[in-house]
Amino acid sequence: MQIQVNTDHNVHGGEGLAAYVKTDLENSLSRFDGWLTRVEVHLSDNGGTKPEDKKCVIEARPGAKQPVAVTHHATTVDDAYAGAAHKLKSVLDTLHSRAHDHKGGESIRHMAPPEDPAQIGVIEKETEAPTSP
Numbered sequence: 825m826q827i828q829v830n831t832d833h834n835v836h837g838g839e840g841l842a843a844y845v846k847t848d849l850e851n852s853l854s855r856f857d858g859w860l861t862r863v864e865v866h867l868s869d870n871g872g873t874k875p876e877d878k879k880c881v882i883e884a885r886p887g888a889k890q891p892v893a894v895t896h897h898a899t900t901v902d903d904a905y906a907g908a909a910h911k912l913k914s915v916l917d918t919l920h921s922r923a924h925d926h927k928g929g930e931s932i933r934h935m936a937p938p939e940d941p942a943q944i945g946v947i948e949k950e951t952e953a954p955t956s957p
Contacts, residue, residue, distance in 0.1 A: 825850070825853070825856070825857050825860045825861065825862065825863060826861065826862045826863070827845075827846045827849050827850065827862075827863045827864075827865070828862070828863070828864045828865070829841070829842040829845045829846060829865045829867070830864065830865065830866045830867070831866075831867045831868070832867070832868040832869065834868070834869035834871055835867045835868060835869050835878075835901055837867075837901065841867070841901070845865055845867075845905060848909065849863055849865070849909065852909060852913055853884075853912075853913065853916070855920075856886070856916055856920060859886055859887055859920060859923075860884055860885065860886055860887070860916075861885050861886070861887055862884075862885045863882065863883070863884045863885070864882070864883045865880065865881075865882050865905070865908075866879075866880070866881040866882075866883075867879075867880050867901055867904070867905065868880075868881075869901070875899050876897040876898055876899055877897075877899075878897065878898050878899065878900055878901050878903070878904040879895065879896070879897050879904055880895070880896050880898075880901070880904035880905045880907070880908040881893060881894070881895045881908065882894050882908045882909065882911075882912045884912060884915075884916060886916070886919060886920075886923075889919065889923070892912070892915055892916070892919065894908050894911040894912045894915060895908065896908035896911060
């Protein structure tokens with residue numbers, strides 16, 4: 825998984841901020857390492873008078889799927905990044921489970937019956953309801 829961090833000229837932090845973001849994303853998205861091909865982080869400061877003028881956009885590119893992007897606005901760059909990272913993890917959890925946990929997959933109904941005839945009796949005895957006197 826390739827991680828790229830972009831900042832505009834109003835965001836201060838340089839290489840230290842980029843290293844922190846890369847390390848944090850590698851740790852929090854390690855579950856999706858083979859599935860994600862690239863993650864791009866864009867940190868910007870609108871420089872406006874609004875209190876929430878810092879913005880973080882994170883775009884993730886899962887293999888064989890459309891790119892997914894999340895945005896979070898906050899008062900600080902750290903809060904904007906943390907909010908966007910949390911949103912991205914939630915979105916990727918949902919997409920990954922939809923792609924890999926198919927309804928109608930392996931279940932007890934699709935299992936082959938036991939080969940050992942003695943096991944059949946054990947299973948039937950366990951499932952029978954006890955009779956009360």
